[in-house]
Amino acid sequence: xxxxxxxxxxxxxxxxxxxxxxxxxxxxxxxxxxxxxxxxxxxxxxxxxxxxxxxxxxxxxxxxxxxxxxxxxxxxxxxxxxxxxxxxxxxxxxxxxxxxxxxxxxxxxxxxxxxxxxxxxxxxxxxxxxxxxxxxxxxxxxxxxxxxxxxxxxxxxxxxxxxxxxxxxxxxxxxxxxxxxxxxxxxxxxxxxxxxxxxxxxxxxxxxxxxxxxxxxxxxxxxxxxxxxxxxxxxxxxxxxxxxxxxxxxxxxxxxxxxxxxxxxxxxxxxxxxxxxxxxxxxxxxxxxxxxxxxxxxxxxxxxxxxxxxxxxxxxxxxxxxxxx
Numbered sequence: 525x526x527x528x529x530x531x532x533x534x535x536x537x538x539x540x541x542x543x544x545x546x547x548x549x550x551x552x553x554x555x556x557x558x559x560x561x562x563x564x565x566x567x568x569x570x571x572x573x574x575x576x577x578x579x580x581x582x583x584x585x586x587x588x589x590x591x592x593x594x595x596x597x598x599x600x601x602x603x604x605x606x607x608x609x610x611x612x613x614x615x616x617x618x619x620x621x622x623x624x625x626x627x628x629x630x631x632x633x634x635x636x637x638x639x640x641x642x643x644x645x646x647x648x649x650x651x652x653x654x655x656x657x658x659x660x661x662x663x664x665x666x667x668x669x670x671x672x673x674x675x676x677x678x679x680x681x682x683x684x685x686x687x688x689x690x691x692x693x694x695x696x697x698x699x700x701x702x703x704x705x706x707x708x709x710x711x712x713x714x715x716x717x718x719x720x721x722x723x724x725x726x727x728x729x730x731x732x733x734x735x736x737x738x739x740x741x742x743x744x745x746x747x748x749x750x751x752x753x754x755x756x757x758x759x760x761x762x763x764x765x766x767x768x769x770x771x772x773x774x775x776x777x778x779x780x781x782x783x784x785x786x787x788x789x790x791x792x793x794x795x796x797x798x799x800x801x802x803x804x805x806x807x808x809x810x811x812x813x814x815x816x817x818x819x820x821x822x823x824x825x826x827x828x829x830x831x832x833x834x835x836x837x838x839x840x841x842x843x844x845x846x847x848x849x
Contacts, residue, residue, distance in 0.1 A: 525709050531701040533675035533708050534564045534640070537682040538602065540712050542572045545600065548686060551578040551587055552604030552640075561606050562642060562701055588614035588639060592621050595637040600686060605641040608695065609652030614639070615660075622691040623666030634689045638682070643671075644736050644786055645823045645833055646699030653698075654823035656735070656787035661693045662764040662796070668692040668717060669764040673738035675706040677761060680715030687714060697736035718762045720770040726754030729843055730774040732797060733784040734760040737834060741784050744839035753847060763793055771797065772805050779810035780846040786833050789817040811849030814842040 528536065541548045550565060556579040559566030569577035580587050584605055591601035605611045618639065625635040645654035661669045670685055670692055672678035678696065685692040723738070724745055733741040738759050745755040756774045760766070775781050781801060783794035798813040816834045824832055 525707045527705040527707050528675055529702045529705050530672070530675045530678045530696065531562055531564050533679040534682060534696060535566060535568070536708065536710050537679045538565060539568060539571070540710060541602075541683060541686045542568065542576060544712065547598065548600045548602065549576045549578065549594070550602045550604065551580050551591060553580055553582055553587070553606050555579060555604050560604060562698070564696075565604070584610050584614040585617060588617045588622070591637045591639070592617055592625070592635060595622075595635045595691070596625060596633050600636050602638045602640060602686060605639060607649070607653045608641040608643040608657060609655045611639070611641055611657070618661075618667065618691070618693070619664055623664050626690060627666065635691045636689045638685045638692045638694050640694045640696060642698040642701070643695040644697045644699055645829050646736060648826035648829065649698070650825070651822065654829075656785070656818070658695055658763055659787060659791060659793040659796070662793055666690065667764065668762060669695070670717065670762050671695045671697065671735040672761065673697070673700065673735055673759050676708050677715060677721065677759070679708050680713060681717065681761065683712065684714035684717045688717065695735070699736045700739070703739070718765045718767055720767040721759040721761055722756065722770065722774070723759055724755065724757040726756045726778070728753045728755065728778055729780040729782065729846060730756045730758065730771070730778045731782050731784065731839070731843070732758045732760060732771055734763065735786070737784045737786050740834060740836050740839060743836045744843065747836060747840050748843055753843065755843070766797070766800075768797070768800050768804070772801070775801060775805050776808045779808060781809070782814045782816060782839060782842045782846060784816045784834055784839055786818045788820045789815060790820050792817050811846045814846050816842045
């Protein structure tokens, strides 16, 4: 079993899907000859041909619009948006067509497509390259939103997304692409969508996160253990539909919850989790839910980037505040 990083896991999953399903095809800017800006599709055009791994013009609306047409006719396109900050021209197609295809046709057509895009800060990128817009997509009925946090979950969740009969927004944390390696079997085994993953069990507090921030959250759990506080760590993974039951069951045991994400605080997806905890788990809570998030600003340039991103110290402080209540 090979040890690979997250971007290699994405490549491996795409290759497996292309090899085993003739309806799968890839399209996006520079994904073919160049293998993508992060090399997530490196070698795939040479292996599967330009008819299945297609370079497109620099036109995000055109990429997603074409993918919707392909999906409606029974293909399974995987469209890459080079950076998530460039996805907004395609949002019209995603909202008004991809997300509504099944509803609009009363089930006659579905839209089995995936829109992949690197997301998030932490690589010293310029403006428009560091957004975390998962809450915006989670607000749209008719699509799934998936954010992997490790190579193994990227591989299994991407295969599941490609097999899904409805559109999936698959956001890949750029900071994790080459951060660490993990053993991943290229066995074609998909991981379940719409399911949270419990990474660590503890009895004192529940820490909830997704994507790149799972790494800081796990490190915060280690720091809290040194203070005698045991934390359950939950990786949400699929934000929409949300597996709220796993979170509720954990908070019922621990009585305290800290939610961590790097997107801005206002209307971030953490607010939805907190609201559902208030609706269904209020009497289990021994303290107010804490949120540790990015700030309500554009992600700053390199010098201040890690001031913007939630760090271990901020997560630990929020946990201490919850424990003291």
